[in-house]
Amino acid sequence: MKGLVMRSTGSWYNVLTENNTVITARMRGKFRLEGIKETNPVAVGDRVVVDAENNEATITEILDRENYMVRQSVKKANQAHVIAANIDQAMIVATLKLPRTSMGFIDRFLVAAESFRIPQVVVFNKKDLLSESELAEQAELIDTYKKIGVTCIETSALNESQQQVRDLLEGKVTLLSGHSGVGKSTLLNKISPEAAQKTSEISDYSEKGTHTTTFAEMFRLNDKTFIIDTPGIKEFGLIDMSREELSDYFPEMRDVRLNCKFGARCLHLNEPKCAVLNAVEKGEIAQSRYASYYSMVMGEDNRK
Template sequence: MIEGRITKGIGGFYYVETSGGLYECKARGIFRKDKITPLVGDMVEIEVVDEKEKKGVIEAIRDRKNELIRPSIANVDMAVIVFAAKSPDPNLSLIDRFIVLAEREFLDIVICINKIDADEEKDYMKIKSIYESCGYKVVLTSTKKRIGIEELRDQMSGNVVVLAGPSGVGKSSLLNTIDQRLELKTGEISEKLGRGKHTTRHAELMDFGDGTMIADTPGFSSLSLNHIDEKELKEYFVEFEDYTDECRFHSDCIHENEPSCAVKNAVDDGKLFKERYDSYIQLLNEIRNNNRRSRR
């Protein structure tokens, strides 16, 4: 048996990187029977069936330390959430949704605001302030002017990274700028829809050397939080934590309608950004409404 990591999966074939090279593998039927789907990022054991053609069979999947649903990928260290300063305009709700999922899987989080050269008014600085106040690292980048590229590379160094964000924000362009050997396909913004055309069709882990592996994932425009409980959501808005103990109902407070809520007071006093709190309430109501519909 040989150990390796799945770096790509297409049409039932899984490409496993091992110390002996890359093998094209099928998965044993037992995984389908047990309703287990191999994921990009999985550490696996394979049996080689044709060394010359580099073909094998996945016999075992190691326990995952984490798993993201969309994009579907396992065993990630860091999420780099990429949004554009302009074209398409940033969607804070979407940023917060992915942050919630990344926090839930205990990932390190970096926010990358790309295309800053397109925003002459520098409105992106407000977004930078919002997320830096939460303790997140925010990197400002422009592939056209090669701004922030080395800083972003340094942040990702030595980690298994998922690069995620809506279509058209320049994820593939960023990776091409970091390593020009990649020659990933890039796409322009659809003028009719105002969002990017999909250029990445599947998650794929690429080796950037020095222990750095990065997954350029298909862009997304919506992200469901249906699997998260409404009482759990507050844990993933990490800036609330400094105030929770001051709430009258302490850990039971969900910072919505409760009296003497320190989080709401902090928002009113300008200590917490109202944009983040409004996003929290929006997601809380969405989760609650979805749960009600599922119980009907």
């Protein structure tokens, strides 16, 4: 029987089966997926085959993944912890105020998703708190992100119905992220009070620090629509990414960099005849995006 992994604790899994029931399963034997050094063999979002003949269900096979997102393993520096697999889009909720989400944080999330070829959505929440000039700042940011293919929504979770978000989620598996306090639960509550209730129980639990390894968890909004909540997971990993490779995952740099004098060796820091630096100077690449690139390539915030 086939199933979808909704929750994982590392030793047992909740699997949504074809019969539309959620069962608890364990793993039999050892699994190794090709090409990834990972600490957990089965992740939320994995499609698996379960053997549920007896009372004790077991996962006997993991089907090929379309994609996945990882973070650095807490225990082993060179290993990846797979946060979730088979993700249709990655959504980050951000706020310019109370709390302010840094552009660096948003950009690291976007780069991580881009590196795994996962489409990205930024929801700018708490619009109601912004002054005229802050609204203008936000509009400019949205313009920057839209130009590089990121879907943007500007909203107030308190005051608006969230039809736009609902439409974006429909029929997809969405990984949801964002700092604590930006309004994820409020937003989700407008869309599915039941799912919001469940996610808040989990994040309250993890924020108390009662368990240090945080796992993602998947919630079903309807038969085809799922949200993966990632409480406590702040850093999405850029595992095994070289400094030269980083600008590949900034869509506005990807084509421009082909014209750098030093070609693929250019890090776009201070090299002569660097096409990326030239584009920043001409305003074709946003300053804020270049600043994020710079701090990532210098490794300034890898350990945050």
